[in-house]
Amino acid sequence: MELIIDNISKEFKDKVAVDKFNVTLNSGVYGLLGPNGSGKTTLMRILADVSNASSGDILVNGQSKNKLGAKYRDLIGYVPQNIGFYKNFNAEKFLYYVAALKGVDKNIEKSKVDELLKFVNLEQDRKRKIGKFSGGMKQRLGIAQALLNDPKILILDEPTAGLDPNERIRFKNLIAQLSKDKVVILSTHIVSDIEFIANEILVMKEGRLVEKSSLEDILDTVRGKVYTLSISERDLEEVQNKFKISSMIRTNNDISVRIVGDKKPSEKEFKYIEEEPNLEDVFLYYFNESANK
Structure with a gap:
């Protein structure tokens, strides 16, 4: 499976939301990382055929999305940020309803619903009304509905927003299982969501698109640019003005400050050690989202 996003742009009256986005994707998990307002949701809606691009094209195995038409939509599974559930439906009824909308073969409909409820660990809750589901259960049901047509391209827009840590881990494990024969695109501004499951970021x-790399390669872009300083309270304002601060921990005697940037601290001014970078450091480096703001 090859998915090419070819020079896609989306313009609104007063804003360019997506600007000449180009990338080629194959089977695997891709983490689309960016701050709120970076255009992630707009791009995902275009990929899901919910919104039209102003220019550019999407190609699947060399064929244009526009020419494929309904056949393209048959390849797509989509979990938007906010899924419209019928609260009085139970999980099983909802999946049968979506299966009918997607034209799932009646001969396999029951086995498919049973299989997916088991896969997302909702088998015991199949008769429970969705209005009584937790956020994590709704997200898992969202994945189940997206998989009903056995899509080859799975689009997940901010899928872990609002989930507790246990649900987040369960969700990431589900995604990892799905990536064998699908293109999975997961957009987020929560870096830990993709740090351990994305083949590429x-x-x-x-x-x-400003970077496309494996986790290791993208960490290399900030290797040698991450430091921990040991400073006094009187030095804090100066450090905040000079560096991008990732985190700080106060102790009885000093403040331990993690910084990211091209500028190396001066040995004459501060005690420091170089640190191994993580994906949060990458986010800070690219987006200037400092902890001191």
Whole structure:
């Protein structure tokens, strides 16, 4: 499976939300990383055929999305940020309803619903009304509905927003299981969601793709640019003005400050050690989202 996003742009009256976005994707999990307002949701809606691009094309195995038409939509599974559930439906009824909308073969409908309820660990809750589900259960049901047509392209827009840590772990494990024969695109501004499951990370800033790399390669872009300083309270304002601060921990005697940037601290001014970078450091480096703001 090859998915090409070819020079996609989306313009609104007063804003360019997606700006000449180009990338080629194959089977695996891709983390689309960017701050709120970077254009992630707009791009995902275009990929899901919910919104039209202003220009550019999407190609599946060399064929244009526009020419494929309904056949393209048959390849798509989509979990938007906010899924419209019927609260009085139970999980089983909801999946049968979506299966009918997607034209799932009646001969396999029951086995498919049973299989997916088991896969997302909702088998015991199949008769429970969705209005009584937790946020994590709704997200898992959202994945189940997206998989009903056995999609080859799975689009997940901010899928872990609002989930507790246990639900987040369960969700990431589900995604890892799905990536064998699918293109999975997961957009988020929560870096821990993709740090351990994404084959490659796409960094999106102001509508543009600014980086596409494996986790290891993208960490290399900030290797040698992450330091921990040991400073006094009187030095804090100066450090905040000079560096991007990732985190700080106060102790009885000093403050331990983690910084990210091209500028190396001066040995004459501060005690420091170089640190191994993580994906949060990458986010800070690209998006300037400092902890001291």
